[in-house]
Amino acid sequence: MKRILALVLVVAATLLARQAGGEGLRTAALGLGFALIAAALAGDLFEHLWLPRVSGYLIFGLVCGPSVANIISRSMARELQLFNGLAIALIAFMAGLELNIRHLRPRLPALLRFGWRTMALLYGGLFAAFWLSWPWLPIDPAATGLARLALVVLLTTVVASFSPTVTIAVITDTRSRGPLSEATIALVVLADLALILFFTFSMQAVRWALGGAAEQTVGMLPRVTWEVIGSLAFGAAAGSLFALYMRYVGRELTLVLLALCVVLSGVGARFDFEPLLAALAAGLVVENIAAPGSVALKEAVEQGARPVLIVFFAATGASLHLDALALVGVVALAVWVLRLVLIYAGTTFAARRSTIDPAVGRSVWMGLVSQAGVTVGLVIIVATEYPTWGRGVEVLIVALISLNELVGPILFRSALARHGEIARMDAPAPLEAVADPAGT
Numbered sequence: 001m002k003r004i005l006a007l008v009l010v011v012a013a014t015l016l017a018r019q020a021g022g023e024g025l026r027t028a029a030l031g032l033g034f035a036l037i038a039a040a041l042a043g044d045l046f047e048h049l050w051l052p053r054v055s056g057y058l059i060f061g062l063v064c065g066p067s068v069a070n071i072i073s074r075s076m077a078r079e080l081q082l083f084n085g086l087a088i089a090l091i092a093f094m095a096g097l098e099l100n101i102r103h104l105r106p107r108l109p110a111l112l113r114f115g116w117r118t119m120a121l122l123y124g125g126l127f128a129a130f131w132l133s134w135p136w137l138p139i140d141p142a143a144t145g146l147a148r149l150a151l152v153v154l155l156t157t158v159v160a161s162f163s164p165t166v167t168i169a170v171i172t173d174t175r176s177r178g179p180l181s182e183a184t185i186a187l188v189v190l191a192d193l194a195l196i197l198f199f200t201f202s203m204q205a206v207r208w209a210l211g212g213a214a215e216q217t218v219g220m221l222p223r224v225t226w227e228v229i230g231s232l233a234f235g236a237a238a239g240s241l242f243a244l245y246m247r248y249v250g251r252e253l254t255l256v257l258l259a260l261c262v263v264l265s266g267v268g269a270r271f272d273f274e275p276l277l278a279a280l281a282a283g284l285v286v287e288n289i290a291a292p293g294s295v296a297l298k299e300a301v302e303q304g305a306r307p308v309l310i311v312f313f314a315a316t317g318a319s320l321h322l323d324a325l326a327l328v329g330v331v332a333l334a335v336w337v338l339r340l341v342l343i344y345a346g347t348t349f350a351a352r353r354s355t356i357d358p359a360v361g362r363s364v365w366m367g368l369v370s371q372a373g374v375t376v377g378l379v380i381i382v383a384t385e386y387p388t389w390g391r392g393v394e395v396l397i398v399a400l401i402s403l404n405e406l407v408g409p410i411l412f413r414s415a416l417a418r419h420g421e422i423a424r425m426d427a428p429a430p431l432e433a434v435a436d437p438a439g440t
Contacts, residue, residue, distance in 0.1 A: 038064070039314040040306075043173075050417070052409040053173045054166065054313055059406070061317020072318045085265030086258070087312030088165055089279040093261060094301055095168045096239075096283015098185050108186075110355045115187050117350035118343070118368075119160070119194065125342040126156045138328055138396060140389035150209035151389070154202040158378055158397055159339060161195045164188045164276065166370035166405065169309055170412050172301075178421035183360050184367035184412075189280060191368075196228060196274060199378055206386075231273040235281030238264055243286050246297065253300035258308075316372060316405065332399035339400075343368050359419065366415040370408030371401045 039060045046056030066074040104111075130152045135141045143151055167188045171181050242260050246253065264282060265275040286297065344365045351361025379397045383390035416422050 039310045043310065052170050052413040054169050054309070054409045055406070055413075057310055057313035058317035058409070061314040061319075062406075063317075064314075065318030067318075072314075076318075078319075083308065083311045083315065085269070085275055086261050087308050089261035089265040089275045090258070090305060090308050091165045091168050091172070092276045092279035093257075093264075093283040094172055094305065095164060095185055095189055096280045096285075097287045097297070097301065098168070098171070098182065099189070099284055099287065101284070101288045104182065104186060107183075107356070111183060111186050112190070114347075114350045114354045114356045114361070115190050117353060118187075118346035119191065121346035121349055122160050122339075122342045123156055125345075126159055126339065127152060129338055130155055130159075136331075137392075138331060139392040143389075146209040150202070150205040154199075154206050154382070155393060157195065157198045157202045158375060158382075158393070159335060159400065161371060161375045161378070162188045162191045162368050163370040163372040163375065163404075163408070164192050166372050166408060167367050167412065169313070170367075170409050170416070172305055173309065174413060174416060174421075175423035176416045176421040177423070178416075178419055179357055179360050180363055180367070180416060180419045181421055183356065184364055187364065188368065192276065193228070195378075196277070200227070203381070203385075210386075227272060227274055228277065230271070231268065231275075231277035232281040234268055234271070234273050235264060235278030236285050238278065239282030239285035240289075242282065243289070246286075250296065253296055254304045257297075257300050258304050328396050328399050332396060332403065335396070336400055336403045340369065363415040363419060366411040369404055369411050371404040375401060 039057045042060035043053035043056035046059075047053050061072065063069055064071040066072070130137065131148075134143070134148060134152065137155075139155065140147075140151060164185075167184055170176075171185065238260060242256070245256060260282065261279065264279045268275050268278045347361060347365040347368070350356075351358060354361070375397065379390075379394045383394040413422070
C-alpha cells in the first residue's frame with residue numbers, strides 16, 4: 001500500500017510540475033527524474049506481486065507514455081532513449097560476465113546442437129507460414145518470384161530474432177543463478193550472432209532481387225567481417241584495458257564501468273561496430289581471462305545496473321506503439337501466436353534429440369520470447385532504405401515487439417522461479433556465489 005501511495009504522489013507531483021512550468025518543464029531532465037523514482041516504485045510493486053521488475057518498468061513507461069497518459073511526452077521519450085546505447089552495452093557486458101567458458105565447455109556442444117535445431121524449426125515454420133500467407137500480409141502483397149522469396153526470408157529473419165537485452169536484464173534483476181539461466185544466456189547470445197549474419201545476407205538478397213546495385217552485393221562479405229570480427233576485437237581490447245585498470249588501480253569501478261560502456265556504444269558506433277557484440281566480448285575477456293570471479297566487479301555491476309535498467313526499460317515502455325498494434329492487431333496477434341508455438345515446438349523437439357538437461361529443455365523456451373533492442377534497429381534499417389514496403393515491416397514488427405516485451409519477461413521469471421534460481425531480493429548474494437557464479 002505504501003508503494004502505491006508513493007507512486008501516486010510522484011505521478012501527481014510530476015503532473016503539477018508540468019502544468020505549472022508548461023512546455024519548459026517537458027524535458028529529458030524531468031522525464032529522467034520521474035522515470036528513476038516512479039519506475040523504481042513500479043518495479044518494487046511488481047516484485048511484491050511476484051512479477052519481474054523489468055515488466056514493472058515497461059508497463060510504467062507504457063501507461064505514462066504518449067500512447068496512454070502522456071505524462072512522459074513523445075519528445076521526452078525520444079530524449080530518454082539517448083540512454084539506450086549505454087544500457088545495451090552494459091547489459092551485454094553483464095552477459096559476458098555470466099558466460100564462464102571453463103564451466104560451459106562440457107555443455108557447449110549440446111547447447112549448440114540444441115540451438116541450431118530450435119532455430120531450424122523456428123525459421124522453417126515462419127518461412128512456410130509467411131510464404132503461404134504473403135498476399136494477406138501488410139507489406140508488399142504484389143511481390144512475386146525472387147522478390148517475394150527475398151522479402152519472406154528477410155521477414156522471417158527479423159521475426160525469429162530473440163532479445164539478449166531483456167533476457168539478461170531479467171536474470172540480472174532477479175540475481176538468478178543456475179543451469180536455466182546459463183543455458184538461456186548462451187542460446188540468446190549465439191542466436192544474436194546468427195541474427196546479424198542472417199540479416200546482413202537477407203538484406204543483400206533483397207537488394208539483389210529488387211534490382212539493387214551489384215557492387216553492394218560484392219562488398220557484403222567485407223562489411224559483415226568488419227562488423228562481426230571488428231566488434232569482437234574492439235570489445236576484447238577494451239575489456240583488457242578495463243581489466244588492467246581493475247588490477248592496478250581498482251577504484252571507483254562503477255563509474256569506470258559506465259564510462260567503458262559509453263566508449264563501447266559511442267566510439268564503437270562511429271566505426272560501424274555492433275555495441276552488443278563489442279560489450280559482450282569485453283565481458284567475456286574480463287570474466288574468463290583477466291579478472292574471473294571478482295567480487296568488486298560484481299558489486300560495481302549491481303550498483304550501476306539498476307538505475308540504467310530502470311531508465312532503459314521505462315523509455316522502452318514509453319516508446320511502445322499501441323497505435324501500431326491497433327493498426328495491424330489481428331495480423332500481429334496471429335504472428336505472435338505462431339512464433340510462440342514454434343519456439344515451444346522447436347525447443348521441445350531439440351530437447352528430445354540432445355543431451356541437454358531435460359528440465360532446462362522444457363523451460364528454456366520461456367526465455368526466448370522477448371524481443372527488443374537489436375530487432376528495433378534492424379527494422380529501422382529496412383524502413384529507412386525501403387520506405388514503401390519497409391514501413392509495413394516496421395509497423396508489424398513494432399506491434400509484435402510490443403506484445404513480446406509485455407509477455408516475455410513474465411514468462412521467463414516464472415520459469416526461473418520454478419527452477420529455484422531466483423535469489424532473495426532482500427538478502428545479499430553469498431560471497432562464494434558472487435566470486436564464482438558458475439559454481440566451479
